[in-house]
Amino acid sequence: MAKLTLPPVELVRSGHSACPGCGPALAMRYLLKGTGERTVVSVPASCWTIIATGYPTTALRLPMIDTPIEATGASISGLRAALDALHMSDVQVVGFAGDGGTVDIGLQSLSGMLERRTDALYVMYDNEAYMNTGIQRSGSTPEGAWTTTTPVEGMARGKGEPKKDIMGIVLAHHPVYAATLNVAYPEDFLRKAQKAASLKGPRFFHVLAPCPPGWKFASDQTVQIGRLATDTGIFPLYEVENGKLRVTRKLGQLKPVRDYIKVQGRFGHLTDAEIDTVEHEVQASWAALLQREARP
Numbered sequence: 189m190a191k192l193t194l195p196p197v198e199l200v201r202s203g204h205s206a207c208p209g210c211g212p213a214l215a216m217r218y219l220l221k222g223t224g225e226r227t228v229v230s231v232p233a234s235c236w237t238i239i240a241t242g243y244p245t246t247a248l249r250l251p252m253i254d255t256p257i258e259a260t261g262a263s264i265s266g267l268r269a270a271l272d273a274l275h276m277s278d279v280q281v282v283g284f285a286g287d288g289g290t291v292d293i294g295l296q297s298l299s300g301m302l303e304r305r306t307d308a309l310y311v312m313y314d315n316e317a318y319m320n321t322g323i324q325r326s327g328s329t330p331e332g333a334w335t336t337t338t339p340v341e342g343m344a345r346g347k348g349e350p351k352k353d354i355m356g357i358v359l360a361h362h363p364v365y366a367a368t369l370n371v372a373y374p375e376d377f378l379r380k381a382q383k384a385a386s387l388k389g390p391r392f393f394h395v396l397a398p399c400p401p402g403w404k405f406a407s408d409q410t411v412q413i414g415r416l417a418t419d420t421g422i423f424p425l426y427e428v429e430n431g432k433l434r435v436t437r438k439l440g441q442l443k444p445v446r447d448y449i450k451v452q453g454r455f456g457h458l459t460d461a462e463i464d465t466v467e468h469e470v471q472a473s474w475a476a477l478l479q480r481e482a483r484p
């Protein structure tokens with residue numbers, strides 16, 4: 189991967205109220221370095237509303253609107269129309285929503301924005317649960333994970349359903365550009381943010397953003413765990429431009445998923461046999477991804 193120097197501009201102020209080691213805080217920071225100062229951000233109810241809007245202050249150095257949780261897609265369509273009417277088509281419109289606000293509550297609104305071909309970038313930062321309200325499971329929580337609504341006690345063994353394939357859903361709408369990003373790989377992150385900012389039309393990011401209190405790991409491990417998510421094949425990094433998929437972090441040999449699972453308290457109850465099942469599933473989906481990349 190080419191080494192880029194991250195632009196020094198900081199559009200996220202220090203002193204905000206994110207937890208130590210917050211993956212979503214890094215996601216916003218890297219994103220805005222890529223989209224630049226002429227950006228408007230729509231943030232629905234999520235951890236990021238708490239991080240950004242301790243009234244009367246704000247953690248962002250640019251305009252932000254606080255959106256109902258289900259309406260991010262609609263709000264960025266409206267912002268785009270309003271800015272175009274004001275002849276401000278150069279302004280980047282960004283929706284910055286959590287996984288719950290995207291794959292569950294805001295899915296219809298996201299679908300509408302993609303289908304209308306809104307010229308905007310929708311970013312889903314995935315901390316894999318409804319974290320702001322107390323670690324409830326979302327459609328994006330991985331199978332087997334402990335959350336407060338998928339407990340581990342008696343017969344209960346964490347979440348019983350697989351993670352929703354949001355990239356598959358988004359790609360069915362044929363966006364001009366969609367990519368997976370990881371806060372643990374900032375150079376890849378920045379390149380994709382800059383690329384998205386250079387394009388017109390509906391664009392989508394799925395960003396892995398580890399959460400120390402929700403995933404139950406020490407706050408100095410965010411980057412280490414983020415890297416393992418990609419290097420084990422659990423969260424591969426790729427981009428799809430006009431239908432053509434390209435893996436942006438090539439991996440010769442996948443690291444064992446055990447290395448990722450064993451360092452997080454939310455998976456502490458998983459047996460060796462259950463981890464082996466995850467390993468097989470990850471290997472199959474990695475092989476399918478490489479096959480898809482090889483298609484002309």
Ligand SMILES: Cc1ncc(C[n+]2csc(CCOP(=O)(O)OP(=O)(O)O)c2C)c(N)n1
Nearest residue numbers: 233234235257286287288289317318319320
């Ligand atoms: C319609 C509606 N239902 C529920 C809520 C309460 N609520 C506020 S933030 C939040 C959690 C959102 O989870 P996610 O989108 O994953 O963002 P995170 O908190 O993890 O950053 C919920 C359920 C709400 N604001 N509006």
Ligand SMILES: [Mg+2]
Nearest residue numbers: 286287317319
């Ligand atoms: Mg979340």
